[in-house]
Amino acid sequence: MRAPTLRPRDTGAPEVGTEFVPIGEVARNEAPRATIDPDRSLSWLRRALPVMRSHQGIFITALVLSFLGLVLQVQIPNLLNHAIDNSIQKHTVPLSHYVWWVVGLGVAGAIAGYFSRLFLFETAYDIEYDLRNIIYEHLTKMSFSFYDRVQSGQLISRANSDIRSVQMYMTFAPMILVQCSIAVVAFIFMLSISVPLAFIAMATMPFVYLTGVKMRKSMFPVSWLIQSRLADVATIVDENVNGVRVVKSFAAEEQQLRALQGAAGRLQWGYIKDADLRARFTPLVQNLPQVGLALVLLFGGYMVIHGTLGIGAILAFNAYLLMLQAPFMMLGMLIMMGQRAAASADRIYEIIDERPTVTDKPDAVDLVDCRGEVRFSHVDFAYSADVERLVLADFDLHIAPGETVALVGRTGAGKSTVARLLNRFYDVRHGSIEIDGHDVRDLTLASLRANVGVVLDEPFLFSVSVRDNIAYGKPSATLEEVEAAARAAGAHEFISHLDDGYETVVGERGYTLSGGQRQRLAIARTLLVNPPILVLDDATSAIDVQVEQMIHASLRVQMQGRTTLIVAHRLSTISLADRVVLLDQQKVVADGTHAELLESTPLYAEVLAQAAEFEAEAAREEAPAPESETPGGNGHGPGGNGHGPGGNGWGPQ
Numbered sequence: 001m002r003a004p005t006l007r008p009r010d011t012g013a014p015e016v017g018t019e020f021v022p023i024g025e026v027a028r029n030e031a032p033r034a035t036i037d038p039d040r041s042l043s044w045l046r047r048a049l050p051v052m053r054s055h056q057g058i059f060i061t062a063l064v065l066s067f068l069g070l071v072l073q074v075q076i077p078n079l080l081n082h083a084i085d086n087s088i089q090k091h092t093v094p095l096s097h098y099v100w101w102v103v104g105l106g107v108a109g110a111i112a113g114y115f116s117r118l119f120l121f122e123t124a125y126d127i128e129y130d131l132r133n134i135i136y137e138h139l140t141k142m143s144f145s146f147y148d149r150v151q152s153g154q155l156i157s158r159a160n161s162d163i164r165s166v167q168m169y170m171t172f173a174p175m176i177l178v179q180c181s182i183a184v185v186a187f188i189f190m191l192s193i194s195v196p197l198a199f200i201a202m203a204t205m206p207f208v209y210l211t212g213v214k215m216r217k218s219m220f221p222v223s224w225l226i227q228s229r230l231a232d233v234a235t236i237v238d239e240n241v242n243g244v245r246v247v248k249s250f251a252a253e254e255q256q257l258r259a260l261q262g263a264a265g266r267l268q269w270g271y272i273k274d275a276d277l278r279a280r281f282t283p284l285v286q287n288l289p290q291v292g293l294a295l296v297l298l299f300g301g302y303m304v305i306h307g308t309l310g311i312g313a314i315l316a317f318n319a320y321l322l323m324l325q326a327p328f329m330m331l332g333m334l335i336m337m338g339q340r341a342a343a344s345a346d347r348i349y350e351i352i353d354e355r356p357t358v359t360d361k362p363d364a365v366d367l368v369d370c371r372g373e374v375r376f377s378h379v380d381f382a383y384s385a386d387v388e389r390l391v392l393a394d395f396d397l398h399i400a401p402g403e404t405v406a407l408v409g410r411t412g413a414g415k416s417t418v419a420r421l422l423n424r425f426y427d428v429r430h431g432s433i434e435i436d437g438h439d440v441r442d443l444t445l446a447s448l449r450a451n452v453g454v455v456l457d458e459p460f461l462f463s464v465s466v467r468d469n470i471a472y473g474k475p476s477a478t479l480e481e482v483e484a485a486a487r488a489a490g491a492h493e494f495i496s497h498l499d500d501g502y503e504t505v506v507g508e509r510g511y512t513l514s515g516g517q518r519q520r521l522a523i524a525r526t527l528l529v530n531p532p533i534l535v536l537d538d539a540t541s542a543i544d545v546q547v548e549q550m551i552h553a554s555l556r557v558q559m560q561g562r563t564t565l566i567v568a569h570r571l572s573t574i575s576l577a578d579r580v581v582l583l584d585q586q587k588v589v590a591d592g593t594h595a596e597l598l599e600s601t602p603l604y605a606e607v608l609a610q611a612a613e614f615e616a617e618a619a620r621e622e623a624p625a626p627e628s629e630t631p632g633g634n635g636h637g638p639g640g641n642g643h644g645p646g647g648n649g650w651g652p653q
Helices: 044-053 056-089 095-141 144-149 152-193 195-201 205-242 244-249 253-305 311-352 415-422 445-451 466-470 479-488 492-496 515-529 545-558 594-600 602-621
Strands: 374-381 392-399 404-409 430-435 452-455 533-537 563-567 579-584 587-592
Touching: 044 056, 044 095, 044 152, 044 311, 056 095, 056 152, 056 311, 095 152, 095 311, 152 195, 152 205, 152 311, 195 253, 195 311, 205 253, 205 311, 253 311, 374 415, 392 415, 392 587, 404 415, 404 602, 415 430, 415 452, 415 533, 415 563, 445 452, 452 515, 466 479, 466 515, 479 492, 479 515, 479 545, 515 545, 579 594, 579 602, 587 594, 587 602, 594 602
Parallel strands: 404 563, 404 579, 452 533, 533 563
Antiparallel strands: 374 392, 374 430, 579 587
């Protein structure tokens, strides 16, 4: 059975009243029940309370069961006191009576403890799930300008280790406080046995509190420093893994190792300082209750000798104090967790509190029945607000529906910037960009980007199958549709020779494929969506001339009835265009056919000559192996274009 082919877009009149229907998948995961409080004046914990309150039912149950189990444990020393007095000394009650009570309380406490910990961990992972979804959803809404200046390693660290620190404190701190609250219940039992001895036993508690306050104040800045330096290490590792080809091509392993050692050394200093502070304060917090034990033995023993207190009471007091040691030992850990969580929360809120610069207006409308008319009017743009030099200045361009226009200019002239402004990766500083008479700022981002398909100069592939990469914009596409898109992009032949064909899983970022193969998959991915406006940002730069000619033959068919904007360097790519626009000095300086510009504009011939010279030089430097067999054979390493802030490929060209 013959596979279907992609057809050019219908140029007939659009239907009236059609609604925009997204073709991407709708999220099926359970959304967080609550989010972070946006009020920045609140403490970090109060801002996170809505997330905790959304799970309050199961969380409160866990705390109540924990408290119940501790209350049952507190009964045992009191039973021990009565057993010694009534069964061993006075022989008025059988000893088995108290033995069965102790066994029963132990079993009941174990059951309560089991369900308490089960519900506690369930709450902990629910809160972690919510926090991860909240921060990831926020990251998906952030504009490209945010990613231009923020390191990916910092984001990864905040979305992983920082979230874990906050989650641990939010769930386990209340549990530790409940366990420490058993001191109140134990104190009540102590009072019932002997009021003076109870106050003597608890005499050290105020000193434990003061030591904890001092420990908390000392540890906060160190905890913040540790979380920050953890992110620095994560950034270096992330960049070296993603840029491993660049590192190895320059034999810079030792250089990067020294950079990592420096970051790890600074992190080590923070951990050592943290350990030093804990070594100073934790022993005091943990061992001050033992001073109370010594006081009980001293004064309680004196009272027993003088007959004012029974031996069973001394043993009960000792059991209570030993029981209180574990919660107070955890108190030091609670303080440490609290300071680390506070530092982590501050770092998370730095991201959540930042607002995207490119958003839908409240009255934004969907772009439907797109004809493909594009108009740039007096556009001024710069990638950073504090940059005086504009990338585009008073830029004007009109593209008629179904027309193919090539943008030509020197490196840095703003060609790729024009392409990225069209589907609103960034907003213009002045002027306007219109599609079918609608300012792009008045359109919903989802409908705008569904109608404007972009193939970037450095394509990104996911670590999934070839089929899933091509169907990324249309997950419901059939295999026949995927194959048709691959044929249109000239990719079907090399895909067929892969081990598993369309089910072959590409490596990290697609680097198991050559640069030209990645570009062809990116073209297929966009063609499958079949957008009415197509932007090719130097999309065939890594493809050899013979393969490019086959792709162009297919693209000519695909571009019929489709508005196409081509960022071009090669003469062969320019030949696809109906009209050529020359950019220089941040604006259009010439507009016409290729032949007209060659005849009338010397700058146009100069730009083409420079591009041809650069391409020839690059070809001489490449390995002799054919492009289809040499991964990355175009010589373009990851991030090798060096365009834009942070070198991630989003800057001006």
